[in-house]
Amino acid sequence: MxxxxxxxxxxxxxxxxxxxxxxxxxxxxxxxxxxxxxxxxxxxxxxxxxxxxxxxxxxxxxxxxxxxxxxxxxxxxxxxxQGALPSGGGGGATNFLALSDTPDSYSGQALKTLRVNAAANAVEFTIPPAGGFPNAADIWVQIAGPC
Structure with a gap:
C-alpha cells in the first residue's frame, strides 16, 4: 500500500x-x-x-x-x-379519517369504494358501478419462485 x-x-x-x-x-x-x-x-x-x-x-x-x-x-x-430515539415522520395524521382531504366518518359508507373527487383535490366514498369496473383492464401477474 x-x-x-x-x-x-x-x-x-x-x-x-x-x-x-x-x-x-x-x-x-x-x-x-x-x-x-x-x-x-x-x-x-x-x-x-x-x-x-x-x-x-x-x-x-x-x-x-x-x-x-x-x-x-x-x-x-x-x-x-447514538442514544437518540428514531425521529418521527414530522407529525401529520395518525389515521385515514384524520386527514384534511378525506371523509370524516365511515358511518353509512359500507360496501362503497373510494375515489378522487371531480375537483381532484380530495377523496370521497362512492357506490361502485354495477358489473364491476367496465373500463378496467385485467392484468395478470406471474410471480417467479415461492411466495
Whole structure:
C-alpha cells in the first residue's frame, strides 16, 4: 500500500470517526465534537446532518463523524447520534379519517369504494358501478419462485 497504514494519507479518502458531543448550537445546527482516541481532539463547528433533530444532539452523547477530506477538519459532518430515539415522520395524521382531504366518518359508507373527487383535490366514498369496473383492464401477474 503506497500510503502505509494511514487512510488519512490517501488523496480523496474519507474517514469515519467516533466522537462525543461537547457543545451544540441549534441556530446553526453545528456541534463541537471531541474525537475519541489518543490524544483526544476537539473539533469546533462541525455541521450536523439535517435529518438529525436538534433535540437529539445532546452534550455527552456519542456520535459518528464523517470527514469528507481528512486533511481539512472543516469538511466534516455528524452523521448519527447514538442514544437518540428514531425521529418521527414530522407529525401529520395518525389515521385515514384524520386527514384534511378525506371523509370524516365511515358511518353509512359500507360496501362503497373510494375515489378522487371531480375537483381532484380530495377523496370521497362512492357506490361502485354495477358489473364491476367496465373500463378496467385485467392484468395478470406471474410471480417467479415461492411466495
Amino acid at each position: 503506497p500510503y502505509g497504514d494511514d487512510p488519512e494519507a490517501i488523496p480523496g479518502g474519507k474517514v469515519i470517526r467516533k466522537g462525543i458531543i461537547r457543545a451544540y448550537t441549534a441556530g446553526t445546527h453545528k456541534a463541537h465534537v471531541q474525537i475519541v482516541g489518543s490524544p483526544p481532539t476537539l473539533i469546533t463547528g462541525v455541521r450536523v446532518a439535517t435529518d438529525i433533530p436538534a433535540a437529539d444532539v445532546v452534550v455527552t452523547r456519542q456520535c459518528t463523524v464523517l470527514f469528507l477530506d481528512p486533511s481539512n477538519q472543516d469538511d466534516a459532518v455528524v452523521l448519527t447520534i
